[in-house]
Amino acid sequence: MSAAETRIHNALIQNMPAGYHFDTHMHRTVEIFICLSGAITITVLGAPLAVRAGEYLLVFPNVLHSCDIPQDGPCSILQMHFYPESLPQLAYQCSSSESCFIFELALDKRKFFKGRSTPQLAACLEGVRAELANPQDGGRNMLEAYLTLLNILLSRDLYDRAPKSQLYENRHLMRATIHINEHCTEKLTVGGVAEAVGISAGYLTRLFREELNLGVSTYITYVRISKAIDFMFANPNYPLTSLALEMGFCSLQHFSKIFKDKMGVSPKKYFSIRPI
Missing domain, CATH: 2.60.120.10 (Jelly Rolls)
Structure with missing residues (x-):
């Protein structure tokens, strides 16, 4: 294949x-x-x-x-x-x-x-x-x-x-989101992401606020939620507390709150649904 x-x-x-x-x-x-x-x-x-x-x-x-x-x-x-x-x-x-x-x-x-x-x-x-x-x-x-x-x-x-804005026009914003997705399991900072795409941390922060209505750190957190979901698909019996800590969250409670905000349901309920 x-x-x-x-x-x-x-x-x-x-x-x-x-x-x-x-x-x-x-x-x-x-x-x-x-x-x-x-x-x-x-x-x-x-x-x-x-x-x-x-x-x-x-x-x-x-x-x-x-x-x-x-x-x-x-x-x-x-x-x-x-x-x-x-x-x-x-x-x-x-x-x-x-x-x-x-x-x-x-x-x-x-x-x-x-x-x-x-x-x-x-x-x-x-x-x-x-x-x-x-x-x-x-x-x-x-x-x-x-x-x-x-x-x-x-x-x-x-x-x-799409409404004409920088969302699809700005290559720095596009490459920053892709860079974060590719390196989210590593230690990421706003300055490090900005340097990777060739702009200042202040400009990157402004792009995220103006175009995505969220901070760079919040976006990194959301990406880590998605990676946690991928990990649980491959390891369905993995403890949620361990998962939360390994993905960079300070506690299971913090992970659960962010997860529900993003996915609409708690992680416990989400992972109880059989993946196809």
Whole structure:
């Protein structure tokens, strides 16, 4: 199995009957699907979101969600799950408008986004599905190309719909968030992050406040919450107190408060839900 194949968990067409229900779950992968026919309701952190034929929905990793098909008819979707770990390297090769999706993954504030599908997006997901279903010579390069194309298509959609600000325009802000994600298990300071991206600590602090409405240290804390979730997926019986301390929190109580603020539920309840 190629490296690209291991980063793509699956790509398939799902045909679901009227009244179908899939209970609350989460996964480490990014999930994207295009509704081909009918309609589907995805409930994300308790908020229902209807997706109809011709629309797509992307759900970010580690987000609680469930699925329901209305009683008035079946639904068909073209669905793909993929791991985001390999994408940050593309941010240094693409323009700002082509890096927005990678930036949102690093930022880790969005839970989902929804849009209208395009022939290019549908062809990309179908190409991945076909390649996985019938592997051929050059498959690894083909899948790498599809991942790159998917990043660009999603980034363009995000960029076109975003209020014009420095959020997607400032490369220093983008690279700072990516640097933090790549080094969050190390000791990080505002000055160290600023130096790594070539700006002053004061300018970095101002960028985070103006564009993200939070401090650099708060963002680092949120990233560590996400890394704690990844760790618990791999080590489901690990003590929460030990996890909290190893991730840089002063106590389990502090970890639990920040976790609930970010994820909407306590860590105990979150980790009691079976990951998919």
